[in-house]
Every structure is written in C-alpha cells, then in structure tokens.
Amino acid sequence: MIILGFESSCDETGVAAVCTERGLLAHALHSQVAMHQEYGGVVPELASRDHIRRALPLTREVLDKAGLSLGDVDAVAYTAGPGLAGALLVGASVAQSLAWALEVPAVPVHHLEGHLLSPLLADPVPEFPFVALLVSGGHTQLMRVDGVGSYELLGETLDDAAGEAFDKTAKLLGLGYPGGPALSRLAQQGDASQYQLPRPMLRSQDLDFSFSGLKTAVLTKVRAQKTPLSDQQMADLAAATEEAIVDVLAGKALKAMKQTGLRRLVVAGGVGANRLLRERLVGTMEKRGGKVFFPPLELCTDNGAMIAHAAALRIKAGLERLEPTNHAFTVRPRWPLEDVCAKVGQA
Secondary structure, three states: OEEEEEEOOOOEEEEEEEEOOOEEEEEEEEEOHHHHHOOOOOOHHHHHHHHHHHHHHHHHHHHHHHOOOHHHOOEEEEEEEOOOHHHHHHHHHHHHHHHHHHOOOEEEEEHHHHHHHHHHHOOOOOOOOEEEEEEOOOOEEEEEEEEOOEEEEEEEEOOOOHHHHHHHHHHHOOOOOOHHHHHHHHHOOOOHHHOOOOOOOOOOOOOOEOOHHHHHHHHHHHHHOOOOOOHHHHHHHHHHHHHHHHHHHHHHHHHHHHHHOOOEEEEEOHHHHOHHHHHHHHHHHHHOOOEEEOOOHHHOOOOHHHHHHHHHHHHHOOOOOOOOOOOOOOOOOOOOHHHHOOOOOOO
16 A cells, blocks of 8 residues: 655655555655744744645655656545644645545644654664654653554653754854754764753653753853853853753653663654764663664654654554545644544544
8 A cells, every 4th residue: 555645744845655565665855944044943934835835846756766656646644733734734735635636545644653653664663562752843752652553641841842952052052043953063062061051850750851941051151151152162062951951861761761661762753863862872771781763864854754654554553544535624733642542533
C-alpha cells in the first residue's frame, strides 16, 4: 500500500511516499528559514502562503524520485495538528483534495505521533516497549510507548519547551533565527564552566520539565555585564546554556528509564539532532546496558516522511478506517497526543 504524506504544521513543507511493506520510498522538504530570518521568527501568514507554493512541486518531485504516478497512491496522509492553523489548513486542503480526486482515503495524523514514531524509520529499528523523549521546538515530553497508538505521558514541560529555551537564549545573545542550531554551533567554541546556570527541576521526584527560569538566568547574566559581551563570553554563555538544557533532558530521560524498568530510549524531534545531547545519552545508556535510538538526522526536523510513516503504522495496526469519506475535514492547532491513543477514524 502506497501512502503519500504531507507535513505543513509550521515553517517546513514536507512530502513523502511510504510503502507499508517496503518503507520510505522518497521524500522532499522545503525549509522556510531564509524567508523568516528577516523577521526573527515564523510569520504565520507568510508560512501559509509558502506552503501553497511548495506543496504540489514537492509532490511531483517525490513521485518522480519514487518512480510512481498519482494513480499508484492508495491513501493520502496529512498533519492535522498541532501547529499553526493556517499552515495546517494548507496541507490538509491539498491532501484532502488529492484524496477526493483519486478516490482514496485521507488519513489525519498527529504531528507529535509522527515525531514519536520517526525513529522506526532508522536502522536498527527499536522494538516496543520503549521510553520516548520528545523534544521539538514547542514540545518537551517523556512518553512510555507500548505500541502504535499506545502512549502514556510520563512527564512534560510546565512552561517553555527545550527548543524554546534554545531559541530564546539565542535571541538574547543576538544570534538570530533559527536560534537553536546557531546557539549549538557557537557553544562548540565556548567553555561552559565560565558561567553557572540552574538546572530547573532536575532534582524533582517527578518527570516534568521547566525551562523558563533558565532563560531568565541567562538574561540576568547578560544584564550583569557592565560592557557588551565579547565573542568569547558569548560562546561561553552559549556553551553553559546548552549544557544546562542537556543535563536536564538527559537526567529526566534516565530517571524515566529507571522508573519504567525499560532498556530502550527513543529520542525524537528537532532538538534530538543536538550533538551534545546525542553524545551524552549514547554514552550513559551504554554504561547502563541500554540503548538509545534516534531518527536519521535528516528526519529530526518536521518532514513528510514521519507523517506518511505514522499513517502506515496506524493502518497496519488497524487504527484507521479506510473506506471512502465525503472528505470533510478540520485541523486542530491544539491537540493532546493522548487523544490519538488506540483511536479509530478521523481527527
């Protein structure tokens, strides 16, 4: 069964083709980073308009790469939420229109479920059950995953997500947009020991996170300087910030492993591409006799492959009805991941 998937929840347009038997056939991605840099962040209206421009050319590119035609498509999947309402509507409209024209089912997919299952596109593939650390721009959660559609929330951020902590700190340091990757690059030139920053909730007994205080601590350090930060001081502060965030993420993830008694940890979402986080978790899990899994680097950020793949897994698990519908649809800018647990049918 061939599934064509669309991702358009924020500032990346992703399209992919996945076969339920052969896996990922092809994918294409367009990032809007260059367009949004001028504004220092994502402008929702501009994001929506750009998704409109990119969706069909990317679809043609994916079909060509996979050696497919539209007639080979058996179902169309799309991100139904969470995300920017206008951006979601673009992907949903394109997907539902194609499904209607091709007389095939349309499958709405939860954006975070796509991230959560994206490491199953890697080699080796993690077996269920596992603990998942989901760290994207707007979400930081720890989940127990017993199977497709079987998710238990173990802990989540009470305020800012880890990705927001990276981005907001980068903005304080004048690093521009996107802030997270820029801060991580600068951190490689710095000495984290030069600044003492808090590790919010690292010692708490639960598995929740909090990162808003870390941003405030960085702001306090910047304001305490009587002169503008030198290049080296900026690098040192970037390194200290990155280490503080990684300490918390790794510490909570390892605590979740201990509490659940599981040996497999999956890391998904854009922050999962962070070099320091990967090194810390891989090294610690090896010492503890466990294993950590990541999606391929190119699939850490938002992409169509994770959406088509999640739809394929839900179909194989019998969690989606595939009879033709009238293709009425909605999107859900706010959508708890728990709502898709063992859920049958449309969003």
